[in-house]
Amino acid sequence: MEIGQVIKYIRTNKKITQQELANAIGMTRPYIARIESGKNSISSDKLTDILEYCNVTYNEFFYIKNDYTKSSKMNEFNRVIELYYANNIEEISKIKNRVNELYKENGDIFLRQFYILCHCMENNLDPNKVKKEYIKEITDYLLSMEEWCYHELVILNNFIFLFPPETAFLMTKNLLYRADKYKGLNLDKNMLSYLFFNLLEFSFKYEGYQYSKIILDATQKYYRKVSDFFEQTLIIYYEGLLDIVENSIDQGIEKCNRAFTIFQTLGHESIYKKYKEDLDELLKKVASKDSVSEEV
Template sequence: MEIGTLIQRIRKGKSLTQQQVANAMMITRPYLAKIENNHHQISSEKLTYILDYCNVNYDEFFFMKNDFKISDKNRAYTDVIEMYMNGDFDGIQKLKEDAHKKYVDTNDIYYRHLVILCECIELKFDTEKIPDAYRIELTEYLMGINEWSYYELVLFNNFLYLFPPKTTMLLSENLVERALKYRDLRSDYEAVSMMLFNLMNISIKIKNRQKTDVFIDVAKKLYNGQNRFFEQTMIKYYTGLRMILDKKEEGIGLSRQALEVFKLLDHHDLYTFYEGRLHQLLKEME
């Protein structure tokens, strides 16, 4: 759907006249009519203003622009995960071939990363089988981005356990900076929270107390005082694991308090998974 056509659709959907919107944007009605008829391009500034005036956010706008479907790129990531869960490796192979062709045709780095993801999935993320060249390529890309967008968050999360721990800790600095700067952007919450907890797990495993403290502090700044019950429970759990490194019995007690919450809420899978991580840490410290 063309932008002007969509603007007209949004305006009419909000029961607004061209004159009302034109007045709010401080432009003439004929000028707005040309935009809606796709005879005049709209600047990003004016587009932002009109969406704000009509109380429509950018995610909604681009979803509507794509005929109420998620973008092909977002769908590709969803598809490859579903294929993996269903054991459809023929589908993954075809998706990889299509992504490679699109990368050759467009030089869009997204498709190159999709190819690598497909191959890593085919190799079941076996770090001994995955070529070192992939780790180097992904590391150089992530290190070369001065300010991460949501795409880099997702990319880092997809390959989190592919990198050596020291590289992961180094790359996490961009994640921390992004998490704090964009703390009010709700769309980041799910991706950031899971990465923070995975990073806590890695930093505790390699006994990097300083990094663990940083990740816990960032999580507290993001989720304390909010109705984010799962995240707050996870913060308590990982705070306990961190304490085990220095105050074993106190840490065990705090982590088990968090585990009891999962048990009381009948989250048996979560209880079993995180109880296993606690048991593994204690075994490593024997």
């Protein structure tokens, strides 16, 4: 639907007349009529006034505008992720070629980054196989953005394990700043959850433990509701890993085992196995460092 059509749809469903709306936002009834018919444009300020008067959020407005579906961009994006986990690389390659042609036509940066993501998936997200210039292109884009929005958070999440550690850690501050600002917004919490915990996994993998503390602290503040049970369980696990790094090994293992018990109770066997492997790997690193210290 066009913007004017959406405004009319919202207004009529809220049982508000054109005159009532005009009076509320300081416009004339004929002007409202011309906006709804598509003959006049509307400023962002007046659109905000209309939505506030109708008790509708911007998220709802654009959702209605897109016929109660997510944007076609995000639909295609989510489809590619599903194809990757289904190991359908052939279909991803077809999408990559189509996206590249569209990018050449309109220069939409989303399409360029989507094309690079498809390339990375074709190469199984292996840093040794992915073209270095593509990762540099994504890195330069993210570092050039002083103010990140949702799109930049999604990009970081998709490419996090392909960045050199120092680059990923440098970007952490932008994530935490933006996530804090988005607390009151009805955003995609699943995406933020993936991003927080991907960064935690990344920080332990590359021994950036000072960043682990910072990210864990932010994650603890972000997921405090009773409904955030799964995230809180993962937080217990990462608290355990941090305890192990800080030489409270028994205490750390106890916390990790508590999280594992919850995963197994809920039937998340694959999640349990994955994080148990990460725990075992960390314990080996700690044991190796301790043995080196003793020799010295």
